[in-house]
Amino acid sequence: EYFEHDRDWLIAVCRECKVAIWPAHAAAHLRGPHHRVNGKKAQQVADELxxxxxxxxxxxxFAVPTYVNRPVPAL
Structure with a gap:
């Protein structure tokens, strides 16, 4: 619903904001000004992530690449 799993880079990408989100930061991201998801729902989504x-x-x-052949589609 909120996040897309980029299996090439092994990251979660916020579908709306188009940024990579570390799972430990997902609840805070969802509670923030862009999403305003209530605390319980945000934590539930973060736990799933x-x-x-x-x-x-x-x-x-995360292994930061020195060169990227093609853009990450979700970002």
Whole structure:
């Protein structure tokens, strides 16, 4: 509903904002001014996002590329 799973980059992308979101920050992102999702719903969505398989959970796990062949479609 709120996030798209980019399986090439192993990231979650906010469908509306077009930014990568780390699962630990998803609830805060959804409660923010762009979405204004209530706390309980935001946490539920964040919990679902953290349960996704093959997704980078934290920025420290993300291998930043030195070169990108093509743009990330969701961003």
């Amino acid at each position: 953290q349960a996704w398989s093959d997704i980078v959970q934290h920025v420290r796990q």
